[in-house]
Structure formats: structure tokens, C-alpha cells
Amino acid sequence: MSLSIVDSCVNCFACEPVCPSQAIAIAAPHFLIDDKKCTECEGDFADPQCAAICPIEGAILNADGMAVNPPGSLTGIPPLKMAQAMAEIQAR
Amino acid sequence: MELKVIGQDNTPSEGGCSSGTCGTSEDGMGHLPDNIREKVHNHPCYSEEAHHFYARMHVAVAPACNIQCHYCNRKYDCANESRPGVVSELLSPDQAAKKVLAVASEIPQMTVLGVAGPGDPLANPERTFATFHELAEKAPDIKLCLSTNGLALPDHVDEIAALKVDHVTITINCVDPDVGAKIYPWIFWNNRRIKGAKGAKILIERQQKGLEMLIERGILVKVNSVLIPGVNDEHLKEVSKIVKSKGAFLHNVMPLISEPEHGTFYGVMGQRGPNKQELSDLQDACAGDMNMMRHCRQCRADAVGMLGEDRGHEFTLDKIDAMNIDYEAAITKRANVHAGIEAHRDALRVEQESQQSSNLLAPIETPPARIAVTTKGSGVINEHFGHAKEFLVYEVSPQGVRFIAPRKVEHAYCVGPDICPTGEDKGTVLDAILESLSDCSAVLSAKVGIEPWSRLEDAGITPSGEYAMDSIEDGVKGMYQDLIKHGWTVKALDAQVAG
Numbered sequence: 001m002s003l004s005i006v007d008s009c010v011n012c013f014a015c016e017p018v019c020p021s022q023a024i025a026i027a028a029p030h031f032l033i034d035d036k037k038c039t040e041c042e043g044d045f046a047d048p049q050c051a052a053i054c055p056i057e058g059a060i061l062n063a064d065g066m067a068v069n070p071p072g073s074l075t076g077i078p079p080l081k082m083a084q085a086m087a088e089i090q091a092r
Numbered sequence: 093m094e095l096k097v098i099g100q101d102n103t104p105s106e107g108g109c110s111s112g113t114c115g116t117s118e119d120g121m122g123h124l125p126d127n128i129r130e131k132v133h134n135h136p137c138y139s140e141e142a143h144h145f146y147a148r149m150h151v152a153v154a155p156a157c158n159i160q161c162h163y164c165n166r167k168y169d170c171a172n173e174s175r176p177g178v179v180s181e182l183l184s185p186d187q188a189a190k191k192v193l194a195v196a197s198e199i200p201q202m203t204v205l206g207v208a209g210p211g212d213p214l215a216n217p218e219r220t221f222a223t224f225h226e227l228a229e230k231a232p233d234i235k236l237c238l239s240t241n242g243l244a245l246p247d248h249v250d251e252i253a254a255l256k257v258d259h260v261t262i263t264i265n266c267v268d269p270d271v272g273a274k275i276y277p278w279i280f281w282n283n284r285r286i287k288g289a290k291g292a293k294i295l296i297e298r299q300q301k302g303l304e305m306l307i308e309r310g311i312l313v314k315v316n317s318v319l320i321p322g323v324n325d326e327h328l329k330e331v332s333k334i335v336k337s338k339g340a341f342l343h344n345v346m347p348l349i350s351e352p353e354h355g356t357f358y359g360v361m362g363q364r365g366p367n368k369q370e371l372s373d374l375q376d377a378c379a380g381d382m383n384m385m386r387h388c389r390q391c392r393a394d395a396v397g398m399l400g401e402d403r404g405h406e407f408t409l410d411k412i413d414a415m416n417i418d419y420e421a422a423i424t425k426r427a428n429v430h431a432g433i434e435a436h437r438d439a440l441r442v443e444q445e446s447q448q449s450s451n452l453l454a455p456i457e458t459p460p461a462r463i464a465v466t467t468k469g470s471g472v473i474n475e476h477f478g479h480a481k482e483f484l485v486y487e488v489s490p491q492g493v494r495f496i497a498p499r500k501v502e503h504a505y506c507v508g509p510d511i512c513p514t515g516e517d518k519g520t521v522l523d524a525i526l527e528s529l530s531d532c533s534a535v536l537s538a539k540v541g542i543e544p545w546s547r548l549e550d551a552g553i554t555p556s557g558e559y560a561m562d563s564i565e566d567g568v569k570g571m572y573q574d575l576i577k578h579g580w581t582v583k584a585l586d587a588q589v590a591g
Contacts, residue, residue, distance in 0.1 A: 010166055011155070011182070012155040012156050012157070012166060013155045013156040013216065013219075014157060014158070014215065014280075017156075017218075018280075045283045046283075046284065047284060047285070049283060052280060052284060053285070055166040056166060074277065074278065075160070075162075075277065075356075075357050076162070076277045076357055077357050082360055085352045088352065089353050
């Protein structure tokens with residue numbers, strides 16, 4: 001039972017100090033969660049702390065490999081709108 | 093209706109820009125106690141006058157943030173953009189201290205070190221304070237500042253005071269949680285992500301509490317607000333009143349920067365920033381309540397140099413490693429350079445005062461005009477038109493001169509020192525410059541080329557190299573009188589008066 005950080009992580013350091021299990025470490029190319037130490041914060045907090053402070057949608061996955069913060073959930077930008085904007089920028 | 097003009101509230105004998113009456117500079121601070129004026133006298137981000145002479149830098153030691161703002165995208169790594177929150181190299185506290193000492197040695201005009209992100213300094217308290225501790229020891233003459241969203245501020249006020257960080261900027265965009273819900277999608281608070289108005293309410297309470305606690309400890313507080321048309325524009329007038337009543341001494345209303353390619357909520361959703369008139373109208377509306385800052389350049393979280401410039405590329409980690417710095421000698425050198433600057437400022441002030449009289453610059457009914465200048469610093473018109481990437485816009489009326497805003501353009505007209513653009517580029521670059529100066533009646537530079545000269549004239553903007561190397565204030569006053577004397581175009585500022 002462990003969360004994981006994937007390559008959309010921007011290395012902002014926010015998660016590392018809030019982990020109650022010291023399971024998060026600086027690594028290259030991005031921060032990593034030690035799956036032996038991670039408890040998903042059970043017993044400590046209602047929500048996994050790393051996922052509760054992470055600003056990047058999709059950067060933290062749960063044990064099932066699903067994004068804890070799916071697209072649109074943090075920025076409020078509807079995913080379709082984001083895709084449209086990106087397509088327009090690409091087309092320039 | 094009349095514009096608020098320098099001189100109306102003050103005795104006419106007090107001078108203009110270089111003698112300290114523009115924008116936020118010393119005359120505007122006349123109501124402040126001497127100890128506060130002393131604190132901001134050489135701070136380029138707090139004193140409009142000082143920014144012509146002194147340099148600052150930010151170090152990017154604070155990547156983490158505890159809130160999300162709709163104008164921010166946390167994927168912040170970009171070398172070619174200049175706006176808050178953008179950096180290219182994250183530093184450890186040790187690296188940051190080393191960089192500050194290197195810059196302060198190479199750029200002796202430097203007086204100020206700020207931590208302003210790219211996240212929130214107080215969401216990274218250990219990294220921020222470790223940087224400050226090291227600098228307080230090794231470069232005690234450098235002023236320390238930080239800029240925060242305020243959420244964690246009340247927890248750290250005592251440490252801020254203990255470290256003698258005597259300038260703190262709080263970004264306060266609202267005092268109403270419903271407005272806040274449109275600006276802040278979430279905050280991280282007490283181990284939870286809290287969304288919407290509930291989160292905004294906590295943030296607002298913490299900002300106000302932090303502001304009060306800083307004021308109680310005698311720490312200078314500047315309040316930054318981002319003007320977001322249709323979201324908080326009218327509301328900022330109330331923000332200004334409240335923060336002023338609590339003791340903030342300067343309010344800096346900045347325009348929202350919002351483009352789709354920034355990937356921010358506002359950028360992608362098509363929220364526009366204010367135009368220059370909306371910005372200056374709101375600044376004027378708030379000015380009745382307190383000192384307004386108008387010379388902010390909204391710089392990067394790792395900017396280095398004078399306010400209009402960024403010399404960060406000269407101080408990358410590998411370059412700093414190769415530098416051999418004598419810290420003690422650097423302190424002495426700074427002291428000497430600062431003494432020289434102060435002597436120069438004193439001389440300018442004396443000169444201005446000697447020229448002052450109760451005479452108006454023109455008959456009282458003469459309409460005001462806006463005049464742009466190009467400068468490389470020192471308060472002098474010493475930059476060629478073609479080299480300028482920013483124009484400083486002043487407003488001059490029969491009573492005197494006041495600073496309005498810096499206007500940045502993406503490209504200078506000339507590509508290099510001796511290279512003028514050709515073909516289509518020439519037109520588009522100049523179009524952008526003309527648009528940024530559309531409210532101006534004249535532009536004063538060290539020199540203006542033939543091509544831009546005629547385009548400027550066609551746009552109703554009188555170009556001049558006549559005031560090259562003169563002080564900005566003398567140039568602006570002289571040009572105003574020239575405009576009147578020769579019957580040249582003076583663009584009406586009706587829109588602003590109506591606002």
C-alpha cells in the first residue's frame with residue numbers, strides 16, 4: 001500500500017516536509033516515495049498529505065495507479081478546455 | 093474634474109521626480125516617520141526615486157507553495173520569460189547565499205535581497221530563514237525582504253522580526269471570501285486541501301492577522317494586489333482602504349499577466365488583464381487612500397540587477413564558482429559606491445530645490461500631458477530610443493511631474509547596438525512600441541533614429557533627443573513647455589479624467 005510520484009512532478013519540495021512517515025526523498029529526475037515507508041497517511045491524517053499539497057494534477061498516483069488529483073481537479077481548468085488551448089498554441 | 097496632481101496636496105515648492113515627488117518616492121512618504129523613510133530611502137522596490145540608482149536581487153530558494161492562485165502555473169521553469177514565479181535554477185540556501193555575495197560584490201549598487209518564490213517563502217521556512225541567517229552574518233549591509241501570500245505568516249512573524257527582515261510584502265487580492273473563491277481554487281491548511289470560499293476565508297484571515305502582527309512589531313509592510321478585471325477591480329479600492337487603515341505603508345496594484353501559453357487558469361480560460369488605462373485609473377482611485385507604487389516591474393523570482401534589467405545570466409552557479417570574492421572588500425566597496433550615489437542624489441535635490449519657485453510650469457488651465465522617457469538608470473535620459481525595452485511614462489501638469497508607469501515592450505526597436513530591424517519586423521516592433529505609448533504626447537531619449545522619428549510623429553508622439561543626459565524631471569518639464577510653446581499635440585487624458 002503506497003502512493004507513488006510520476007514524471008510530471010516539478011520538484012517543488014512541497015510534499016517532502018508534510019509526509020508523516022519520511023517516505024519522500026529528493027531524487028533525479030523527480031522526488032520519489034519509498035513504498036516500504038509510505039502508509040498513505042493512515043492513522044495520521046484523513047488525507048494522504050503529499051497528494052493534499054501537490055499542485056500538479058496527475059503527479060501522484062494511488063496504489064491502484066490512478067491519479068489522486070485527476071485533470072481539472074486542482075486548477076479548475078476543464079480538461080477539454082485545456083486540450084483546446086494547447087492545440088491552438090501548437091498550431092501557431 | 094481635475095486630476096490629482098503633485099503639488100495640489102503639498103506645498104508647490106516641493107520638487108518633482110528626481111527631488112522625490114513622483115509616485116512613491118520621498119515626498120509621497122512625507123507623512124511617514126523619519127525612521128521609515130530612512131528604511132526605504134535606498135530600497136529600489138519601495139522607493140520610486142531609489143529605483144533609478146540601486147539594484148536588487150531575488151534568490152529562488154522557496155519552491156513549495158501552500159496555496160494555488162489562478163494566475164500561477166507551478167511548472168515554472170523558463171529562462172526567457174520575466175514575470176513573478178518564474179525561475180530557471182532552484183538554489184539551496186548555501187548556493188543562494190553564495191550567489192548573493194557574488195552579485196553584491198560585482199554589482200555594488202545592490203542594497204536588497206528578497207525571497208519571493210517561485211513558491212511561497214514561508215511555505216519553505218527552513219530554506220528561506222537559512223538563507224537569511226547566512227547573509228545577516230556575511231553581508232550585514234544588505235537589506236532582507238520577503239514576499240508572501242500570508243497563509244503561514246502569523247507563524248513566522250517573530251522569526252522575521254528576530255532576523256531584522258524589515259520589509260515584508262503580502263499579496264492581498266481580496267478581503268471577501270466570495271471574491272477569493274474566484275482567485276484561489278484551494279489552500280493547504282491544517283493537513284487538508286480546502287477549496288473554494290472556505291479556503292479563501294482562512295487565507296484572508298491569516299493575511300490580515302499577519303499584517304497586524306508585522307505592524308505591531310514595527311516591520312514595514314507593502315501590499316501587492318493583482319488587478320483582475322471583472323473579478324477584483326472594484327473590490328481593490330476596499331482592500332486599499334483596509335490595509336492602509338491597518339498600517340501598510342505602500343500598495344502596489346499590478347496588472348494580471350495572462351496568456352494561454354502560460355497554462356494558468358486565467359490564461360487558458362481567457363481572463364484578460366487590464367489595459368493601461370484601467371490600471372492607472374484604479375491606481376489613482378486607490379491613491380486617495382495611501383501611497384501607491386507604480387514602478388513595479390513584476391520581476392522574476394530570481395531577478396538580478398536594476399529594476400528594469402535582469403543580469404541573472406551573469407551569475408549562474410558555474411560562473412559563481414569561478415569567481416574569487418573578497419567579502420570584506422565587497423562591503424567596503426558597496427559602502428563607497430552607496431556614499432557616491434547619496435552624494436549625487438543630494439546634489440540633484442539641492443539643484444532641484446534651487447530651481448523651485450512657486451511658479452507654475454504653465455497657466456493653471458493647461459491640460460496635463462503624458463511624456464515617456466528612456467533611461468539606463470541614475471535618473472537621467474541616457475538610453476537610445478532603439479535600445480529601450482521599457483519606457484517610463486510621466487504625467488506633467490502645470491503643478492509638476494508625477495510618475496505613472498513603466499511600459500515594457502517585448503523587443504527593442506534595434507536588434508543590436510548597431511543593427512536596426514528590416515522588413516516586416518521593423519513595422520511590428522514599432523507598432524508594439526507605439527501602442528504602449530499611445531497615451532503619450534512625447535518621448536524623450538538620448539537619440540531617436542530617422543525611421544522611428546517619423547512614425548512617432550505620425551502617431552502624434554513628438555520625439556526628442558533635445559534632453560539627452562538631462563535629469564528625467566528637467567526633461568519632462570522642458571518638453572511640456574515646448575509642447576505648449578510650439579502648439580504641438582498634447583493628447584487629452586479625458587478617459588482618465590472621466591474615470
